[in-house]
Amino acid sequence: MSGFASLLSQFKETTAAAAASSSSSAGGVTGSKRSRSSFEQSSSSSQPHQLRQKQSKIPSPSEHNYCYPSSTPIKTIYIACPASTETGGPEALHQLCHMINSGEYYFDDVTTDKKGDDDDVHDEFGRLITDKRSSSSSKQQAHKGKRQLKAFMLYLRERSSSSGNKTLVEQVFGDNRSSPRPSKYDKYNAPMMEHHFPPHHPPESTSNNGGEYSSDLVIWPEVWTHLIDSLQQPSEPAWNTTKYQSAIWWLSVNNNKGRFAPHQFISRQDILHLVQSSYARDHVLTKLTTHSGSDANKNSEQQQHVLTMTEFIPYTSSEFALSSTPTTTSKPTSSGKGNGSKENLVVYNPAKGMHWTDEIIRRACGKQAKTERDGSVSTGGGIRFCPIGKGPGGRERLTGEEVVELLKTAKVYIDFGPHPGMDRLPREACLAGCVVITNREGAANFDSDVPLPSEFKFAQFDVDKICSLIKECCSKHDEYAEKLDKYKSWILAQRVQMKACVDGMVNEVVTKRIGCVKKD
Secondary structure, three states: OHHHHHOOOOOOOOOOOOOOOOOOOOOOOEOOOOOOOOOOOOOOOOOOOOOOEEEEEOOOOOOOOEOOOOOOOOOEEEEEEEOOOOOHHHHHHHHHHHHHHHOOOEEEOOOOEEOOOOOOEEOOOOOEEEOOOOOOHHHHHHOOOEEEOEEEEEEEEEEEOOOOOOEEEEEEOOOOOOOOOOHHHOOOOOOEOOOOOOOOOOOOOOOOOOOOEEEEEEEEEHHHHHHOOOOOOOOOOHHHOOEEEEEEEEOOOHHHOOOOOOOHHHHEOOOEEEEOOHHHHHHHHHHHHHHHOOOHHHHHHHHOOEEEOOOOOHHHOOOOOOOOOOOOOOOOEOOOOOOOEOOOEEEEOOOOOHHHHHHHHHHHHHHHOEEOOOOOEEOOOOOEEEEOOOOHHHOOOOOHHHHHHHHHHOOEEEEOOOOOOOOHHHHHHHHOOOEEEEEOOHHHHOOOOOOOOHHHEEOOOOHHHHHHHHHHHHHOHHHHHHHHHHHHHHHHOHHHHHHHHHHHHHHHHHHHHHHHHHHO
8 A cells, every 4th residue: 555655745634614514315225236337438528638637726724623414315426546556555446436336226316317218317417327228127127216326436636736835636537548547447347537526516405404515425545635625616605515525445544644633533523434444443433532532422423434444355256357366266385286386485575664574584594695686585594585576677566466476486475564554465475375474563463454363473573483483384384374264265255345345335325314314
């Protein structure tokens, strides 16, 4: 995730004054199987420039307190994502968009505009949502009069103004020659928002909230919490403006770098918090309870707005399996049986915890250490330490497929970094047959985030014990690798878990709120 965070500059934390209640619709929600987005093939604007961009200034901070929009059901979800970026964070964001769209969540929408044939339902842009000519009659009858909850990728880019003292947020579009979405994410049902955000909505009005919140939800990654209000249109009179709703997906804790200030956990009660790890849940709940005092009812209500949202390794699902990724049904062995042969190789991430890793290498290799051209270091005992580093031909980094191939040849993966979230590399290493050894920093301190046997997790840095364990794991690799079978099974189940998490989120932002509107 650090690659994702490093793309972002430090900016002033922001919040904007907005309304405090909610508005809108009615209906019920159901879920079924996957279908491609109806909007995915819609045409983009005809502007000829390679990238069409919309710039808006980030609003000034405010002391305004916001209330949770508990009676405004969500109709459309937009997932903010940095344009043209390939790291773990953006992939998780595309997965979330895919899971929402493939879940086929339908709800009653009394405002749906029907045009032409009674069974042809269009959205607010006049685009076709359902068409009896392309749908089975049974499916059509099941969803007749309903509208599907849709999710779109909202590709953004931060820029400084020419004067250097302003921050601009650009919505980035593509054309026939280029796209802000890397091609590796084409496998996901994650269509791009092809119109300027926010979309134009007529002011919604209900008896309980006056339509101060729209039915649009923007989900922001934790590294962009300072941009939460950056897309809000400030020019219209307050009485004629609806504010989009916001959620933060805490894919990590550390990478937020304090952009979401302690006081905002209280003043921004309108925000839904999605947490990728138990570490993130603990962080968010601690901030909420620390700054809200001893009001038990208030604490309980705020905690209900903290929802688990995991992600998964794509090739663990048959839907996204690639021939170049490891098969997880059998273990690679040192004898060469199974998926492939293993070397006495210890791999590590050179971007995290290098102070500790260097000490391990020095102790393990001693004076007999020999540095190879690829940056690896060999010991006199035949064990080699290799960084997951640059790619061939001077490339800055290995591709995801190249990382997997390297892990498949290694016996041990060590990670003594900060573990800002439930990191991907330890999971991929386990799937590739490596014995995983970590510290207990960050998410690694939570067994629900990194469920390794305790013998592979070090609360105190003891270099002699760590080196001894590494040697044992190399000499008796098959025996030690079997101890991670439960960890592997847990990793393989994460796609199913993510579906359950998305179900829970839809229940919170749609189903429960529809019930509230009906009751009112």
